[in-house]
Amino acid sequence: MTYDAARESEQLRLNNDAINAFLGRFGNKNLPPAQRRTVFLFPGGMGSELRRATTVYDDGDPGQQFEFEPIWLTWETLLDNLSFDLEMTKLADGVYRDKDDRIIVAVGPVDLAGVTPYSGFTVWCDLRNIDWFILGCDWRRRAADSQAFFLNDFLPHLLTRVPNPANSPNPLGRIYLVGHSAGGMVVNSILRSGHPSVATFEKFITVGTPFYGYGGQLHRWTEGDPWLNGPGDIFRPKIIRVLSTFPGCYEWHYADEATFNADSALLANDGRFSINTYPSLDDSSSQPADPYHPVTQFGGLFRRYPPAFLTGFDEAELSAAGNVVSSLAAALPNALAAKFFNIRGVGTQDDTVSSVRWKFMTPPYVQLARPCLLQEPIIDDPMMAPGDGVQPAWTARLASLPTNQTTPVNLASFEHMFMMNDGAVLNRLGALIP
Amino acid sequence: MTESPKHEELMSREEALGLVRKWQSEIKRMKSVERGKYIEEKLAALGPDAQRLARRILNDLLKPPQKT
Numbered sequence: 033m034t035y036d037a038a039r040e041s042e043q044l045r046l047n048n049d050a051i052n053a054f055l056g057r058f059g060n061k062n063l064p065p066a067q068r069r070t071v072f073l074f075p076g077g078m079g080s081e082l083r084r085a086t087t088v089y090d091d092g093d094p095g096q097q098f099e100f101e102p103i104w105l106t107w108e109t110l111l112d113n114l115s116f117d118l119e120m121t122k123l124a125d126g127v128y129r130d131k132d133d134r135i136i137v138a139v140g141p142v143d144l145a146g147v148t149p150y151s152g153f154t155v156w157c158d159l160r161n162i163d164w165f166i167l168g169c170d171w172r173r174r175a176a177d178s179q180a181f182f183l184n185d186f187l188p189h190l191l192t193r194v195p196n197p198a199n200s201p202n203p204l205g206r207i208y209l210v211g212h213s214a215g216g217m218v219v220n221s222i223l224r225s226g227h228p229s230v231a232t233f234e235k236f237i238t239v240g241t242p243f244y245g246y247g248g249q250l251h252r253w254t255e256g257d258p259w260l261n262g263p264g265d266i267f268r269p270k271i272i273r274v275l276s277t278f279p280g281c282y283e284w285h286y287a288d289e290a291t292f293n294a295d296s297a298l299l300a301n302d303g304r305f306s307i308n309t310y311p312s313l314d315d316s317s318s319q320p321a322d323p324y325h326p327v328t329q330f331g332g333l334f335r336r337y338p339p340a341f342l343t344g345f346d347e348a349e350l351s352a353a354g355n356v357v358s359s360l361a362a363a364l365p366n367a368l369a370a371k372f373f374n375i376r377g378v379g380t381q382d383d384t385v386s387s388v389r390w391k392f393m394t395p396p397y398v399q400l401a402r403p404c405l406l407q408e409p410i411i412d413d414p415m416m417a418p419g420d421g422v423q424p425a426w427t428a429r430l431a432s433l434p435t436n437q438t439t440p441v442n443l444a445s446f447e448h449m450f451m452m453n454d455g456a457v458l459n460r461l462g463a464l465i466p
Numbered sequence: 467m468t469e470s471p472k473h474e475e476l477m478s479r480e481e482a483l484g485l486v487r488k489w490q491s492e493i494k495r496m497k498s499v500e501r502g503k504y505i506e507e508k509l510a511a512l513g514p515d516a517q518r519l520a521r522r523i524l525n526d527l528l529k530p531p532q533k534t
Contacts, residue, residue: 076528077528078527078528079524105523105524105527107505107509108501108502108505110486110490110523111486111489111490111493111501111505112493112501112505142524144520144523144524145509145516145517145519145520146517146520147517147520147521147524149524213528248528248529251533255533257527258483258526259483259486259523259526259527262487262490262494263487263488263490263491263494264487264491408533410533411533412533421529422528422529447476447521447525448525448528448529449524449525449527449528449529450521450524450525
């Protein structure tokens with residue numbers, strides 16, 4: 033058994049408790065098949081719980097099973113540098129392994145001090161007799177990995193867990209896929225997968241999902257994360273190095289210039305959410321600074337991203353991710369487009385970063401060190417835009433979809449991470465899941 | 467119907483980051499066996515504010531501070 037096969041097998045096994053609970057809820061409802069609806073929710077980036085094996089994977093030992101302990105997100109992750117152990121290693125064949133070959137799997141949503149981003153959503157589903165399952169995604173990995181896991185591994189596995197299937201209603205009858213934030217990129221990827229199951233799903237719904245990227249990730253390549261950087265940002269270089277090993281995070285940038293330009297007329301004709309210029313500009317020249325086609329100056333000394341030898345930034349992964357983002361923003365065939373819906377949240381104030389300006393990093397790249405005495409290379413545009421506080425409304429829809437499929441909703445607050453609990457979002461979901 | 471957490475349900479970013487940085491700093495000086503107990507005690511002392519802190523952290527993970 034390969035490392036990836038072992039990891040997926042363990043991820044299925046660790047989902048069994050949640051599957052049993054799902055099937056229990058499903059079985060307890062006395063509803064005719066026509067009234068049954070099942071929603072699979074894909075959490076946003078960093079919104080899934082990750083667990084790490086306590087022992088090392090052994091290539092020569094098929095059929096291993098492991099004990100696991102939470103690694104994301106716990107207080108120890110934040111306070112005791114557990115985040116260092118999220119680091120990944122890319123092998124020569126492009127396959128990723130987890131640090132020290134200790135498998136990491138995703139199981140359900142994050143839960144910190146009893147707070148989860150989806151508690152209101154599940155209560156809402158229960159009140160409406162909707163069956164629900166929250167499928168944790170390893171947000172460090174590419175969206176396509178979660179897509180393949182769901183279609184090829186999870187769904188067949190779930191069916192094998194149905195007790196007495198000949199006499200039970202099919203839990204995979206009317207299926208709705210809902211993706212929050214980066215989880216919507218997984219839903220989008222499933223829609224475009226060409227898998228035979230896609231035709232059987234009712235609707236594909238994204239909530240606060242970027243289609244043309246957002247500016248937040250660009251900061252992390254040079255600034256790390258303020259919650260993980262430690263006192264006085266002492267661990268900032270290490271956190272940057274760890275984050276640079278996550279292939280999934282390379283998919284969160286503003287879309288490349290050609291992709292943006294292909295939809296620029298639609299993006300510029302979006303009422304108060306219109307955007308007229310490319311959202312990533314060079315700070316000096318105000319010319320586009322395409323995150324997926326980074327230029328350098330002076331023989332590579334002046335750079336957009338840190339040199340690989342300093343942080344492990346992976347330009348091959350960046351290039352591959354650019355193609356993914358471009359493909360996820362492409363217009364859909366009519367049959368698929370008719371099933372696709374984007375909910376974009378709009379807060380009460382225009383308070384969402386909508387574009388960035390970029391300075392070149394220059395030798396000796398002291399921007400990466402702490403304390404950083406220079407201005408950071410990524411500068412947010414002070415002109416805020418309508419949005420959910422993280423995703424501007426202009427990016428949270430596939431521009432080529434009909435406008436009645438990309439309705440904005442007015443949020444009660446600006447909390448992107450908790451928007452799946454917002455009454456306006458749930459009302460819109462209720463209209464889409466009749 | 468459930469509403470989103472209001473701002474007052476979130477600890478302020480400054481207060482939350484200050485707490486986290488202070489605890490990170492103190493934990494660094496402890497032996498590993500003492501750290502779990504230290505975290506438990508700090509969270510217990512926070513009481514209901516532990517949830518306000520958790521909401522702030524979860525909320526801000528996807529929302530780097532604006533650098534203008």
